[in-house]
Amino acid sequence: MKYSSTRGDAPVLEFSDVLLQGLARDGGLYLPETWPQFDAETIASFAGKSYEEVAFEVISPFVDGAIPDADLKSMIAESYSGFRHPAVTPLVQTGSNTFILELFHGPTLAFKDVAMQLLGRMMDYVLTQRGLRATIVGATSGDTGGAAIEAFRGRGRTDIFVLFPDGRVSNVQRRQMTTPTEANVHALALTGNFDDCQAIVKGMFNHFNFRDRVALSGVNSINWARILAQIVYYFVAGAALGAPHRKVSFTVPTGNFGDIFAGYAAMKMGLPVDKLVVATNVNDILARTLETGRYEKRGVHPTISPSMDIQVSSNFERLLSEVNGRDGDVVRRMMNQLNQSGSFTIEDGPLAEMRQHFAAGRCDEEATSATIAELWTEAGYLLDPHTAIGVHVAKAHTSGETPMVVLGTAHPAKFPDAVEAASGDRPDLPENLKDMMFAEERQQVLAAEQGAVEQYIEKHARAVGAGV
Ligand SMILES: Cc1ncc(COP(=O)(O)O)c(C=O)c1O
Numbered sequence: 150m151k152y153s154s155t156r157g158d159a160p161v162l163e164f165s166d167v168l169l170q171g172l173a174r175d176g177g178l179y180l181p182e183t184w185p186q187f188d189a190e191t192i193a194s195f196a197g198k199s200y201e202e203v204a205f206e207v208i209s210p211f212v213d214g215a216i217p218d219a220d221l222k223s224m225i226a227e228s229y230s231g232f233r234h235p236a237v238t239p240l241v242q243t244g245s246n247t248f249i250l251e252l253f254h255g256p257t258l259a260f261k262d263v264a265m266q267l268l269g270r271m272m273d274y275v276l277t278q279r280g281l282r283a284t285i286v287g288a289t290s291g292d293t294g295g296a297a298i299e300a301f302r303g304r305g306r307t308d309i310f311v312l313f314p315d316g317r318v319s320n321v322q323r324r325q326m327t328t329p330t331e332a333n334v335h336a337l338a339l340t341g342n343f344d345d346c347q348a349i350v351k352g353m354f355n356h357f358n359f360r361d362r363v364a365l366s367g368v369n370s371i372n373w374a375r376i377l378a379q380i381v382y383y384f385v386a387g388a389a390l391g392a393p394h395r396k397v398s399f400t401v402p403t404g405n406f407g408d409i410f411a412g413y414a415a416m417k418m419g420l421p422v423d424k425l426v427v428a429t430n431v432n433d434i435l436a437r438t439l440e441t442g443r444y445e446k447r448g449v450h451p452t453i454s455p456s457m458d459i460q461v462s463s464n465f466e467r468l469l470s471e472v473n474g475r476d477g478d479v480v481r482r483m484m485n486q487l488n489q490s491g492s493f494t495i496e497d498g499p500l501a502e503m504r505q506h507f508a509a510g511r512c513d514e515e516a517t518s519a520t521i522a523e524l525w526t527e528a529g530y531l532l533d534p535h536t537a538i539g540v541h542v543a544k545a546h547t548s549g550e551t552p553m554v555v556l557g558t559a560h561p562a563k564f565p566d567a568v569e570a571a572s573g574d575r576p577d578l579p580e581n582l583k584d585m586m587f588a589e590e591r592q593q594v595l596a597a598e599q600g601a602v603e604q605y606i607e608k609h610a611r612a613v614g615a616g617v
């Protein structure tokens with residue numbers, strides 16, 4: 150399997166290199182050159198298999214021998230052995246034809262663990278094979294950071310630096326990043342918003358001297374392996390609900406467009422998907438884009454669903470590439486316009502193709518709280534604010550016959566204040582995470598400036614001069 154950049158101007162790579170690269174050297178994101186295909190019989194067989202077995206079948210064509218099958222299988226088994234539910238990502242029925250796909254049973258209580266647990270192991274494996282070290286960077290609006298730190302803490306071949314917006318994540322999210330004591334973990338609180346953090350991460354990848362000197366590697370969903378591991382649960386849920394013999398729709402609380410792009414990938418690989426519904430909070434650039442065809446940045450508003458307080462949605466570039474026939478020039482032009490003027494327009498043809506597969510809706514703060522209260526009162530089910538946005542938006546897109554699966558992206562205990570205010574019930578952290586709330590915190594506050602972050606990393610990364 151070969152991977153090429155959405156902007157068409159970076160080296161074509163194999164899986165192991167894509168895994169270590171993060172952003173492509175032309176500023177684009179890597180995509181597999183072809184989508185592996187699963188026939189109806191294979192998809193039907195997933196219903197009788199364990200999560201780990203389906204994961205191997207879905208992931209191995211993309212890895213394409215870069216990691217021997219036996220090693221890949223044991224990495225998958227180890228990755229999910231610590232999940233608190235035997236099904237890894239169980240489906241819970243909440244209405245006559247509506248379901249929540251609970252993705253938050255991993256160590257840090259968000260869907261990010263599903264991919265990050267595997268990514269940590271795969272990166273470690275390839276770095277060990279090559280005898281190299283890497284400096285991992287990640288931008289987080291709250292969940293990627295904790296999951297990445299959990300996956301990489303104490304690993305000898307990597308140092309991890311996570312950039313988060315100071316004061317804009319929940320206490321639980323912050324403590325997941327600031328309480329690990331391992332020397333290779335660095336939590337950097339930046340005086341800005343998530344988009345600033347993500348722009349600095351991308352800026353560091355585009356600063357080749359720095360990138361090469363510190364052997365930079367990325368764990369945001371710019372890294373293809375993150376998306377890859379997330380494709381699995383679409384197949385698992387789809388097969389459980391009758392695919393390939395009937396279509397399934399998914400509503401996805403969306404910020405950086407990674408999770409929903411994984412659903413698109415599953416569809417391209419043969420899963421019969423009726424609609425992929427983008428659910429946003431008031432930071433609704435994606436919903437507006439699907440409505441109007443114009444991608445236009447506005448200010449970021451802090452909400453009770455902080456992980457989705459995003460305006461520059463990285464993975465949307467992957468979809469733009471898909472609907473523009475993988476034309477790197479077109480994608481580069483749109484991304485340049487975004488950098489220069491804060492907006493771009495999608496042509497009618499590509500927009501129509503997007504609308505064929507995607508729908509969208511937004512949910513304001515009031516409706517988020519009302520949805521939490523409603524499901525708690527009616528069904529005794531406690532939603533976190535991000536999943537509540539999905540549940541609210543899904544209502545307008547659920548038809549009688551097609552099952553609607555809302556992706557449950559976080560555990561309510563990550564956002565106890567918002568959940569208690571909405572429902573009157575304060576969700577409890579699992580026992581093994583309670584101590585963290587009293588542990589000493591360790592973080593570095595920095596200006597949201599690329600130079601300041603680079604200086605800090607250069608001083609603390611052990612991979613300086615190692616080169617990935
Ligand atoms: C809890 C939660 N829900 C939803 C999202 C949005 O996911 P994505 O960025 O993949 O669209 C995030 C962050 O990304 C998140 O942390």
Ligand SMILES: N[C@@H](CCOP(=O)(O)O)C(=O)O
Nearest residue numbers: 289290291292293369370456
């Ligand atoms: N919501 C995310 C933002 C980063 O997204 P990613 O999927 O690109 O890592 C977070 O919680 O950090």
